Amino acid sequence: MTWSNILSTAKGTTVNLMMWTGDAFINKYMNDFVVPQLKSKYNIDLKISAGQGNQIVSLVMNEKQAGKQNQMDMCWINGETFYQLRQIDGLYGPFTDQLPNSKHIDFKNQFINTDFQQPINGMECPWGNVQLCVIYDSLKVPSPPKNLTELAQWVKINPEKFTIGIDFTGLTVLKSWMISIAGGTDSLKGNFNEEKYQKYSKQLWSYINNTKQYWWKEGKTFPNAVAPMHQMFANGELYFTMSNNDGDVDNKVLQGFFPESSRSYVYDGGTIQNSHYMGILKNAENVAGAMVVCNFLISKEAQFEKMKTNVWGDGTVLDVTTLDGDWQQKFATLAARKYGPQRSQIQSKALPEIAAEYMIRLNDDFRKFVIEK
Amino acid sequence: MFSKLNWVSRFVRVVIFSLPILLLLLLSFSLQWRFPDVLPDTFSLGNWKALLQNQNGMMVSFEISIFISIIVAFTSTALGFIMSRMIAFHSKKNLLIAFAYLPFVLSPVIFASVLNFYFISADLSGNIFGVMLAQLFITLPFALLLFVDYWDLKLKSLEDLVSTLGGNSQQSLFKVIIPISKNLLLLCFFQTFLISWFEYGLTSVIGVGKIQTLTVKVFQFISEANPYYAAVSSCLLILPPLFLLFINKKYLFNTLK
Amino acid sequence: MKNRSNILSHSFFALLVIAPFAAGIIYALLYSFGFIGELNQEFTLQHWKNVLQSAEIFKSFFFSIYIGITSLLISVSIAFLFVMKRKINSSGWMSYFFYLPLAIPAMVAAFFTFQFLSGAGFLSRIFFQLHISNGIDDFPDLVNDTFGIGIIITHVMLALPFFILLFRNYYQSEKLETLKELSLTLGSTSSQFNLKILIPVLLNKTFAPLALYFIFILGSYEIPLLLGQQSPQMISVLVNRKLSRYNLLDIPQGYVIAILYTLLVMLLLYFFIKSKDKSHVQQA
Numbered sequence: 058m059t060w061s062n063i064l065s066t067a068k069g070t071t072v073n074l075m076m077w078t079g080d081a082f083i084n085k086y087m088n089d090f091v092v093p094q095l096k097s098k099y100n101i102d103l104k105i106s107a108g109q110g111n112q113i114v115s116l117v118m119n120e121k122q123a124g125k126q127n128q129m130d131m132c133w134i135n136g137e138t139f140y141q142l143r144q145i146d147g148l149y150g151p152f153t154d155q156l157p158n159s160k161h162i163d164f165k166n167q168f169i170n171t172d173f174q175q176p177i178n179g180m181e182c183p184w185g186n187v188q189l190c191v192i193y194d195s196l197k198v199p200s201p202p203k204n205l206t207e208l209a210q211w212v213k214i215n216p217e218k219f220t221i222g223i224d225f226t227g228l229t230v231l232k233s234w235m236i237s238i239a240g241g242t243d244s245l246k247g248n249f250n251e252e253k254y255q256k257y258s259k260q261l262w263s264y265i266n267n268t269k270q271y272w273w274k275e276g277k278t279f280p281n282a283v284a285p286m287h288q289m290f291a292n293g294e295l296y297f298t299m300s301n302n303d304g305d306v307d308n309k310v311l312q313g314f315f316p317e318s319s320r321s322y323v324y325d326g327g328t329i330q331n332s333h334y335m336g337i338l339k340n341a342e343n344v345a346g347a348m349v350v351c352n353f354l355i356s357k358e359a360q361f362e363k364m365k366t367n368v369w370g371d372g373t374v375l376d377v378t379t380l381d382g383d384w385q386q387k388f389a390t391l392a393a394r395k396y397g398p399q400r401s402q403i404q405s406k407a408l409p410e411i412a413a414e415y416m417i418r419l420n421d422d423f424r425k426f427v428i429e430k
Numbered sequence: 431m432f433s434k435l436n437w438v439s440r441f442v443r444v445v446i447f448s449l450p451i452l453l454l455l456l457l458s459f460s461l462q463w464r465f466p467d468v469l470p471d472t473f474s475l476g477n478w479k480a481l482l483q484n485q486n487g488m489m490v491s492f493e494i495s496i497f498i499s500i501i502v503a504f505t506s507t508a509l510g511f512i513m514s515r516m517i518a519f520h521s522k523k524n525l526l527i528a529f530a531y532l533p534f535v536l537s538p539v540i541f542a543s544v545l546n547f548y549f550i551s552a553d554l555s556g557n558i559f560g561v562m563l564a565q566l567f568i569t570l571p572f573a574l575l576l577f578v579d580y581w582d583l584k585l586k587s588l589e590d591l592v593s594t595l596g597g598n599s600q601q602s603l604f605k606v607i608i609p610i611s612k613n614l615l616l617l618c619f620f621q622t623f624l625i626s627w628f629e630y631g632l633t634s635v636i637g638v639g640k641i642q643t644l645t646v647k648v649f650q651f652i653s654e655a656n657p658y659y660a661a662v663s664s665c666l667l668i669l670p671p672l673f674l675l676f677i678n679k680k681y682l683f684n685t686l687k
Numbered sequence: 688m689k690n691r692s693n694i695l696s697h698s699f700f701a702l703l704v705i706a707p708f709a710a711g712i713i714y715a716l717l718y719s720f721g722f723i724g725e726l727n728q729e730f731t732l733q734h735w736k737n738v739l740q741s742a743e744i745f746k747s748f749f750f751s752i753y754i755g756i757t758s759l760l761i762s763v764s765i766a767f768l769f770v771m772k773r774k775i776n777s778s779g780w781m782s783y784f785f786y787l788p789l790a791i792p793a794m795v796a797a798f799f800t801f802q803f804l805s806g807a808g809f810l811s812r813i814f815f816q817l818h819i820s821n822g823i824d825d826f827p828d829l830v831n832d833t834f835g836i837g838i839i840i841t842h843v844m845l846a847l848p849f850f851i852l853l854f855r856n857y858y859q860s861e862k863l864e865t866l867k868e869l870s871l872t873l874g875s876t877s878s879q880f881n882l883k884i885l886i887p888v889l890l891n892k893t894f895a896p897l898a899l900y901f902i903f904i905l906g907s908y909e910i911p912l913l914l915g916q917q918s919p920q921m922i923s924v925l926v927n928r929k930l931s932r933y934n935l936l937d938i939p940q941g942y943v944i945a946i947l948y949t950l951l952v953m954l955l956l957y958f959f960i961k962s963k964d965k966s967h968v969q970q971a
Contacts, residue, residue: 075639081656088486106639107650111931115938116638118725123551128638137933144935145725217824223917278831278916284655292465292807294823313462420933428918429743447784450791450799450844453809457802465807465823466815509699516696526700528960532708534899535952537906537923540945543930544711567707574704599692628792631908645794652798652913664795671790675783 058345060157064099066345071102073343074350075116076133078107079284082308086369090362091354099349110138110225117147117338127338131347134336135225136173139181140413142336149337149344151179156352163376169332173413174247181334182351183374185363187302188407189229189328190321190397192309197296197318203325205234205264212271218296220273223423226283226301229329231419235261236408237326249414258419262426269427279428291315301331304370306397311367321397323406330407332374357384364391372400451668457661477662486659488647492666495627495643498558502565503623507615510573510622517574518581527578530571538568539631549636556638564632569622576618580611620674627670712949715942726935734939744944746919748951754835754911754921755904758842759897765843766850770858770889771881788848793841797913800841804829830914837914838921842904849900850893857892858885898959902952922948 058066072095078084087105095101106129108116113132120127127147134142142148153159162183164170169183177183193201198215202208212219221227239245239257269276273295280286283300290298291314300306306321335354337347353359357380360373377388393399445452457463458477460470481488517526533541542564546555554560585607592602608615630645637646644667651660714723719734721727738744791799803809811826820826830837858864863885870880890897911921920928922944929941 073640078650079654081654081659084486084654104640107646108639111933112639114935115931118935119547119550122723122725123547125550125553128556128640141935274828274831277833278918281917282653282655284653288655288657289807292823294465294806417933421937424918444784447787447848449803450796451787453799453802454795466812468809468812468816509703512692513696513699516693516700524960528956529700529705531956531960532953533704534902535708535906535949535956536711536945537908539908539923540906540926540948541707541711543927544715544942544945545707547714548710566703570703630792630794645792648794648798649909652794657798657802660798664798667792667795668790672787675786675790 058155060155063155063345063348067099067101067343067349069100070343070346071104072131072346072350073104073106073129074131074133074347075106075108075113075129077109078105079282082312082369083371086363090368091359094359095350095353098353101346101349103350108132110135110141113138114141114145114147117142118145120340121145121147126340126342128342129338130341130343131335131337131350133184134181134334136175136331136410137413137416139172139177139334139336140175143175143180147339148180149339149341149347150181152337152344152348152351153177153179153182156182156348156355158352158355158357161357161375161379162355163374165376167409168330168407169374171409172332172334173410173416175413177334181336182355183332184335184354185302185371186330186332186374187304187372188323188330188400188403189226189233189299189301190303190306190323190403191328192290192298192300192306192315192319192321194290194293194296194316195318195320196316197293201297201322205237205324205326209264209268212268215296216271217273217275219271220276220279220286220295220297221299222280222283222286223420223428224282226286226299227279228416228420228423229301229331230299231261231423232411232416233324233326233328233408234264235415235419236329236411237324238264241326242408245411245415246409247412249412249418254415254418258422262422265427266430276427287314290319302369302371303397303400303403304364304366304372304394307366307394308368308370310396317396319396323398323403325406327406327408328403329410330404331410361387361391364388366391366394451665454661454664454668457657458665460658463657477658480659481662481666486647487642488644488659488663488666491642491644491647491663494558494641495645496670498562498565498641498643499623499626502562502569502626503619505562506566506569506573506622507619510570510577510618511611511615513570514574514577515581517578519586523578527575530574530578533568533571537631538629539635541567542632542635546635555636556640558637558641561633561637561641561643564636565626565629568629568632569625572625573618573622576621577614580614624671624674627667712946715945719939719942719946721939724939727939734943738940738943738947743919743925744947747922747925747944748948750835750919751905751921754838754842755901757835758839758846758904759901761839762843762846762850763897765847766854767881767886767889769851770854771885785848785851788844791845793845793907794909794913796841796845797910800837800844800914801830804837804840805831831916833916835911835915838911841910841914842907846900846904850897853893853896854889857889861888861892863888894962895959898955902955905952906948 092103095103113129113134116129117127159182162169169186170177172181191201202211221230235257236242236245238260239253245253280289286295286298287309289295303321306315306319309315310317310319335351337344337351341347355374357375360375363369363371364373373388377385380388456470459473459475461472461474461476463470480486517523520526545564549555549560549564554563588606589602592606593599597605628645630649633641633643634646634649639646644663648660648663648667651663717723718727721729721731721734801808805811806823806826811820811823814820814826815822866884867880870884871877906923907921908923908927911924915921915924926941926944926948929937929944
């Protein structure tokens with residue numbers, strides 16, 4: 058099908074998107090910008106349903122088992138969902154080459170072309186690129202701990218003020234720590250390695266178990282999502298929160314959610330940088346519509362709007378140098394951050410995502426060896 | 431002096447019992463309310479305006495919820511009334527009653543998970559009919575249990591009387607039985623309405639997040655840590671039950687005889 | 688005509704009441720033994736073994752039962768106090784306020800509890816302003832806490848008006864007021880009357896709704912989801928986590944737990960219905 062065929066097929070249809078809706082500003086971007094734009098430009102009704110990776114996967118598994126088409130046409134996914142959807146052969150593709158706007162995507166970037174050590178091969182469309190940052194209140198924490206040793210000392214002096222969530226963001230922190238423990242950037246590269254996992258995860262758990270009595274609620278429980286952590290940070294119950302998005306602190310300060318003394322940084326050992334993607338489901342009813350939506354989401358207009366710190370502050374996946382001079386200028390003015398570090402400053406501390414099995418195992422074992430202990 | 435004390439104690443009790451609603455109202459009118467402020471810095475109509483302008487589709491959710499709950503309540507009351515007659519005079523009455531308790535064994539969210547596959551197979555997942563059917567699975571047994579003790583020999587002899595006088599069963603149902611059972615039918619309608627109105631587990635799983643009733647919305651706002659919108663949508667959720675309470679509190683509370 | 692509606696009633700009963708439950712249990716059973724499921728290959732007992740060998744599930748059962756019993760005990764006791772002191776007028780504007788919590792769904796109640804009792808919540812702010820506490824850390828852990836205090840408070844809040852009104856109705860219908868006057872005239876004290884007559888009579892009469900309420904608390908989902916700890920979790924939360932976590936191999940375990948839970952509740956229901964029958968017999 059040519060692109061103009063796809064466009065005309067998609068016209069007047071409804072596209073069902075399942076996505077994580079745990080951030081008010083992301084929802085606002087979708088509802089107030091993306092949805093109306095798709096309607097006016099392509100006459101597409103985008104319907105958003107709340108659901109995270111696992112819900113998507115179990116829905117697709119059930120549908121496959123029942124031999125039915127997917128109710129969702131597309132979904133917002135991360136590496137572990139990408140891995141699982143590939144595992145059950147639930148994704149449509151490759152399709153990114155067919156999207157006219159994909160020519161501007163920075164496919165040479167390993168943080169974009171590889172998702173949790175798997176080449177994306179056109180099976181999912183990059184949407185945003187972010188790096189994990191730790192957010193702190195500079196009035197309460199003048200010099201934040203830069204590594205695990207300093208963190209252990211800090212929590213001892215300031216008990217109850219630090220914790221990590223047990224959601225995707227928290228797991229990204231755990232992965233970043235495990236990479237540091239294992240010796241840095243490339244130490245866990247490649248396929249899942251049981252031996253390495255056993256060795257380094259054990260060290261990770263003993264580190265956490267040795268310090269968690271000084272964590273929030275004495276490490277007996279952990280927040281189940283990043284949203285409540287942000288709220289506790291805003292209220293001063295926690296001095297640290299975390300975000301998978303390095304632009305988040307600017308976004309939340311500008312929205313008046315976080316105090317102006319909020320700052321963010323990355324550990325000396327680095328933090329994980331990754332991309333998030335849009336996937337189209339294999340038995341989607343409206344593949345054409347989903348492709349038009351993807352193409353719109355990677356348009357310079359949509360990427361620019363999304364990157365504005367007062368909108369979402371999500372990093373672009375476009376190679377800005379391939380755009381017209383005007384647009385290069387526009388993106389350049391966006392990049393300046395007031396509260397968070399500039400991307401250029403933390404790029405050298407960016408760790409690539411490790412294989413998806415690491416995350417699945419860390420999630421299980423964090424429960425087994427930390428929470429239930 | 432005594433009556434003054436009495437008023438104070440009354441006031442205290444009123445505040446305690448209405449505290450949840452007061453706090454929710456307060457939250458719904460605030461934009462920023464940080465620790466340690468006991469009251470929000472500024473009061474604003476902003477959240478309510480957003481609601482009325484249907485940002486985030488809250489108004490649509492309100493309408494969908496009303497629609498679903500009315501249909502579910504009507505269907506389960508009507509079916510429950512007729513079916514309960516069969517149970518009441520059944521030779522295995524107790525066994526049937528025990529069966530009617532079964533849907534309450536599993537909590538709705540788990541019940542939905544084990545039924546999800548069938549709903550998908552029947553193309554009933556992710557649409558409003560599926561959600562209504564799923565809710566019927568718990569409201570209908572509820573109606574049955576409510577009605578089953580109502581059918582007694584007195585009612586039966588009334589039916590017999592109508593048929594002796596030459597009326598058919600339809601006449602006896604619509605002209606005699608339903609009019610004299612009006613209050614119980616209304617009670618059942620409002621109670622099943624509330625079960626449906628408050629339902630979250632079945633609706634969220636079978637609706638696949640596509641059928642965004644108010645409870646689904648409230649949950650979404652809570653999980654994105656947006657207490658102000660969560661409060662507004664909670665207020666909307668409480669409104670119809672309060673209205674029912676205002677017209678007749680008996681409808682809210684089944685005395686279980 | 689009669690016959691037709693009777694047949695329809697039967698088939699609707701089979702279709703809408705028995706079939707969903709039976710189908711659900713069959714699905715869970717098949718899944719838990721590996722007969723169906725996208726990642727299941729063949730019959731296996733492994734999922735059952737995994738569940739039965741893990742301490743998690745037993746902790747979860749005990750925690751759920753603990754929450755159920757504690758919530759019930761507290762709300763029933765307070766409701767008794769209300770009835771004994773006769774602090775409820777059945778009519779008048781005051782009575783409306785007793786009904787208020789009945790208009791609140793579980794999720795909203797949990798949200799309220801969080802806003803009211805969490806470290807940065809309303810009560811903590813008042814304590815701080817009154818210099819009773821020094822801030823968020825100084826305020827006791829009442830939500831997401833080890834003992835499930837937040838969960839219990841919320842359940843009590845929801846159950847209390849229900850129980851008060853329930854007891855009051857029986858208080859009136861069983862003519863306990865007259866009985867009380869009689870026993871006082873005969874020389875017994877008020878507390879003797881409460882202990883020997885009021886409480887036993889009310890408990891006996893309201894046994895079925897109390898038992899059902901216990902099951903309702905046992906299976907509650909929204910309240911422990913928002914106010915509970917990561918471990919142990921109440922049954923519904925645990926099952927739902929198993930069904931939708933990163934590890935797809937956990938899914939069959941979720942179904943195993945769901946079946947075990949169903950068995951437990953059916954057992955409880957069986958005893959309840961049996962004892963209810965007995966009390967019917969006694970009445971007759």
